[in-house]
Amino acid sequence: MDHRDELVISETESVCPVCFAKVPAHVIGRGDGVFMRKACAQHGEFSTLLWRGDPPYTSWSRPKIPFQAPYAQTQVRNGCPFDCGLCSDHRQQTCTALIEVTSLCNIRCAFCFADSGVRCRNLDLSEIRSRYETLSANGYRCNIQLSGGEPTIRDDLPEIVALGRSMGFEFIQLNTNGLRLASDPEYLERLKEAGLSSVFLQFDGTENDIHRALRGGDFLESKLQAIENCSNMELGVVLVPTLVSGVNLHNVGQIISFALENVPVIRGVHFQPVTYVGRFPTVPTDEDRPTLPDVMRAIELQTQGLIRIGDFLPPGCENALCSFHGSFVVMPDGKLKALTNRHEGQCSCKSERAEDGAARARQCVVEQWSASNTLASGATQDQISMGEWDVLLERARTHRLSVSAMAFQDAWNLDLERLRDCCIHVVAQDGKIVPFCVYNLTGTAGQSLYRGN
Numbered sequence: 001m002d003h004r005d006e007l008v009i010s011e012t013e014s015v016c017p018v019c020f021a022k023v024p025a026h027v028i029g030r031g032d033g034v035f036m037r038k039a040c041a042q043h044g045e046f047s048t049l050l051w052r053g054d055p056p057y058t059s060w061s062r063p064k065i066p067f068q069a070p071y072a073q074t075q076v077r078n079g080c081p082f083d084c085g086l087c088s089d090h091r092q093q094t095c096t097a098l099i100e101v102t103s104l105c106n107i108r109c110a111f112c113f114a115d116s117g118v119r120c121r122n123l124d125l126s127e128i129r130s131r132y133e134t135l136s137a138n139g140y141r142c143n144i145q146l147s148g149g150e151p152t153i154r155d156d157l158p159e160i161v162a163l164g165r166s167m168g169f170e171f172i173q174l175n176t177n178g179l180r181l182a183s184d185p186e187y188l189e190r191l192k193e194a195g196l197s198s199v200f201l202q203f204d205g206t207e208n209d210i211h212r213a214l215r216g217g218d219f220l221e222s223k224l225q226a227i228e229n230c231s232n233m234e235l236g237v238v239l240v241p242t243l244v245s246g247v248n249l250h251n252v253g254q255i256i257s258f259a260l261e262n263v264p265v266i267r268g269v270h271f272q273p274v275t276y277v278g279r280f281p282t283v284p285t286d287e288d289r290p291t292l293p294d295v296m297r298a299i300e301l302q303t304q305g306l307i308r309i310g311d312f313l314p315p316g317c318e319n320a321l322c323s324f325h326g327s328f329v330v331m332p333d334g335k336l337k338a339l340t341n342r343h344e345g346q347c348s349c350k351s352e353r354a355e356d357g358a359a360r361a362r363q364c365v366v367e368q369w370s371a372s373n374t375l376a377s378g379a380t381q382d383q384i385s386m387g388e389w390d391v392l393l394e395r396a397r398t399h400r401l402s403v404s405a406m407a408f409q410d411a412w413n414l415d416l417e418r419l420r421d422c423c424i425h426v427v428a429q430d431g432k433i434v435p436f437c438v439y440n441l442t443g444t445a446g447q448s449l450y451r452g453n
Helices: 125-136 157-166 179-183 185-194 208-215 220-232 249-261 292-302 354-369 388-398
Strands: 007-015 022-030 033-040 044-051 096-100 143-147 172-176 198-202 236-240 266-273 323-330 336-338 400-406 424-427 433-435
Touching: 007 033, 096 125, 125 157, 125 424, 143 157, 143 354, 157 172, 157 185, 179 185, 179 220, 185 220, 198 220, 208 220, 220 236, 236 249, 249 266, 249 292, 249 400, 266 292, 266 354, 292 323, 292 400, 323 388, 354 400, 388 400
Parallel strands: 096 143, 096 424, 143 172, 172 198, 198 236, 236 266, 266 400
Antiparallel strands: 007 022, 022 033, 033 044, 323 336, 323 400, 424 433
């Protein structure tokens, strides 16, 4: 392979996607994008697309002073990513912790982080209590996401929510495909009464062809009914589209338009460019990988500039290369006011403490993704006579929408520098706290490092 036109941007470490051996890796730039290149002594060279187009890869940064945990669950023996638990080399607190309450699921998706339905088991309540206790031992209260499998398979999910609230966790979110929330409003009411804060709803598009391709059924009407039921219960909803090239990238603008039409029940849209972990149809090529810049450009183009690339910022919690986010106020005339903008100096190059970014991210999620009585108050405030600034302040409370994306990593593009900054963690079966990407890491033969161990 001719590497003469390549520029080495940085050096890091990764793993071989075949055998998981740790290997040195180079991040290189060339005319068609930024790539990770690595070689395994046994299985040869791998090159994987990381970034394509504007904004420039080297501009997308947010320096942090690493967090040093007062204690570590595991000792460093083999080095990252083999000593997760968390080990002393990890550089960020937990912002959101996933507790997978079941591995059962009522659909079979083409893409699934957890490869749900293979290992079929519900955690008992004592195991779930133990996971809450593990997180409590951190000395601070992270946000909780109840996940699976499909958590609503469990009739006792309201008791699980109530247990977490009784143990001091103030924000508990449900990660769900929404099918039971659509068909069983009484169940949703029980979840609300138990203290559920927010619904993280699988929502891949506004066309049934998309749902058939990714989820195996015509689920759009059920998703819409679930959103309506959440509105009736005054529960905020975050739409979570998995973006797959050739399937739903063309629908990004329509998803955002739908969200804007349904503020304030919809609190955010959180895009997830497809990641090749768990269950996926084929080994990925570069054409199969939507990058964060691809998503930003699609948003700007498909919203006709209503949302611009410059409205997005790198994260303050996880590694800058993992995500982007923007916050917007929907004004009474339908126009948007961006509360984030890279052109106005909010993205400072000054280093901040990683734990400060994590604390701010936790609080932002609580304020932005919970309904917080906005559904009730938002109905009449348009009729109040106010000045423009007062209207903006009031709408920021009741009609605010976040638009974000998270690029999770897989065995082909895993960057151990990024991994050490991870703030989204899973409480594993053995009680260890494991970064989300490495917990779900899947090799070419379907093997994993942590899941199911």
